[in-house]
Amino acid sequence: MKFFSFFTQELAIDLGTANTVIIHEDRIVVDEPSIVAIDQNTGKLIAVGETARQMHGKTHDSIKTIRPLRDGVIADFNAAEQMIRGMIQKIPTGNRLFRPSLRIVVAIPSGSTEVEIRAVRDSSEHAGGQDVYLIYEPMAAALGTGIDVEAPEGNMVVDIGGGTAEIAVIALGGIVCNKSIRVAGDVFTNDIQTYMRHQHNIKIGERTAEDIKINVGSAVAELANPPKDYTVRGPNLMTALPVEVPVSYQEVAYSLERSIAKIEAGVLGVLEQTPPELYADIVQKGVNLSGGGALLRGLDKRLSEKINIPFHVVEDPLHAVARGAGIALKNIHNFPFLMR
Ligand SMILES: Nc1ncnc2c1ncn2[C@@H]1O[C@H](COP(=O)(O)OP(=O)(O)OP(=O)(O)O)[C@@H](O)[C@H]1O
Numbered sequence: 560m561k562f563f564s565f566f567t568q569e570l571a572i573d574l575g576t577a578n579t580v581i582i583h584e585d586r587i588v589v590d591e592p593s594i595v596a597i598d599q600n601t602g603k604l605i606a607v608g609e610t611a612r613q614m615h616g617k618t619h620d621s622i623k624t625i626r627p628l629r630d631g632v633i634a635d636f637n638a639a640e641q642m643i644r645g646m647i648q649k650i651p652t653g654n655r656l657f658r659p660s661l662r663i664v665v666a667i668p669s670g671s672t673e674v675e676i677r678a679v680r681d682s683s684e685h686a687g688g689q690d691v692y693l694i695y696e697p698m699a700a701a702l703g704t705g706i707d708v709e710a711p712e713g714n715m716v717v718d719i720g721g722g723t724a725e726i727a728v729i730a731l732g733g734i735v736c737n738k739s740i741r742v743a744g745d746v747f748t749n750d751i752q753t754y755m756r757h758q759h760n761i762k763i764g765e766r767t768a769e770d771i772k773i774n775v776g777s778a779v780a781e782l783a784n785p786p787k788d789y790t791v792r793g794p795n796l797m798t799a800l801p802v803e804v805p806v807s808y809q810e811v812a813y814s815l816e817r818s819i820a821k822i823e824a825g826v827l828g829v830l831e832q833t834p835p836e837l838y839a840d841i842v843q844k845g846v847n848l849s850g851g852g853a854l855l856r857g858l859d860k861r862l863s864e865k866i867n868i869p870f871h872v873v874e875d876p877l878h879a880v881a882r883g884a885g886i887a888l889k890n891i892h893n894f895p896f897l898m899r
């Protein structure tokens with residue numbers, strides 16, 4: 560009904576541990592880090608998204624920066640609610656004169672507990688969503704990369720975000736088997752911090768470690784097009800004097816080895832549970848890699864070689880889940896896998 564839709568605005572939200580992406584009418588209208596800055600004295604919100612990220616690690620007593628999600632789920636309910644509200648306010652509205660009613664689809668990790676699901680639903684409702692639907696992230700990732708999820712065919716998706724690696728096999732509009740493991744981008748960043756401390760006696764913050772990961776991150780010790788070493792500055796742990804250390808991609812590959820092996824084991828675990836007919840489809844078509852972690856150099860190659868099935872990094876891996884949630888939103892009455 561046209562009249563109805565005039566008053567209802569529809570939003571698809573990927574509430575990620577690292578980034579929040581909002582789609583409205585097929586367009587990305589918000590794409591910001593999942594972080595807020597809060598005034599410690601008044602409890603008021605000071606900044607949301609990129610502006611809050613710039614304050615992260617640089618605050619004093621009366622400002623606190625909070626990442627409301629950890630390991631894919633809401634860890635700070637109040638901050639999450641303020642963040643969702645703030646992100647929705649960032650949507651450019653044109654000259655809208657009234658506040659329309661909001662229908663929202665939010666993507667959630669496939670391993671979410673009842674309590675975690677409740678937290679997402681409640682905070683979305685408190686932030687203004689009248690009509691809230693939920694979709695599992697791997698389903699959204701599959702939809703967002705153009706997979707026909709309702710076909711009688713097996714498809715495997717691996718989405719490596721900031722908080723979780725979601726591994727799932729999808730067929731006939733449902734998740735056949737899956738695993739959500741809490742090893743992803745944040746753990747990689749942490750591995751790099753630990754490595755720098757032990758190997759180079761240098762203390763670095765989360766942002767610097769993430770910069771190392773993005774600039775010289777690698778999943779393999781040999782790359783065809785290696786990036787140049789990345790120079791890091793920071794205090795020596797013993798002397799507190801400033802030092803400069805060049806970091807190579809091989810060092811990063813070494814520091815990430817154990818975590819990547821855990822993701823590999825997760826993928827193998829899901830493949831073991833996969834019924835043979837679907838397994839055959841997956842071997843033939845390969846596996847779709849999405850999420851920011853898919854951008855780690857050499858990860859697709861490493862997984863392909865270890866598991867002997869081709870892994871492909873999807874187009875625009877950071878937005879696959881949000882786009883898929885957006886597609887689900889448009890078919891809200893036809894998709895059995897949307898939860899209310
Ligand atoms: N080029 C890159 N190389 C390696 N890692 C990257 C790169 N670009 C982004 N990342 C990492 O990807 C992660 C963010 O990915 P994404 O936005 O998919 O996560 P998310 O959806 O917020 O998290 P989750 O789905 O786990 O809740 C961050 O940890 C970030 O450091």
Ligand SMILES: [Mg+2]
Pocket residue numbers: 573575576696718720721850880
């Ligand atoms: Mg994600």
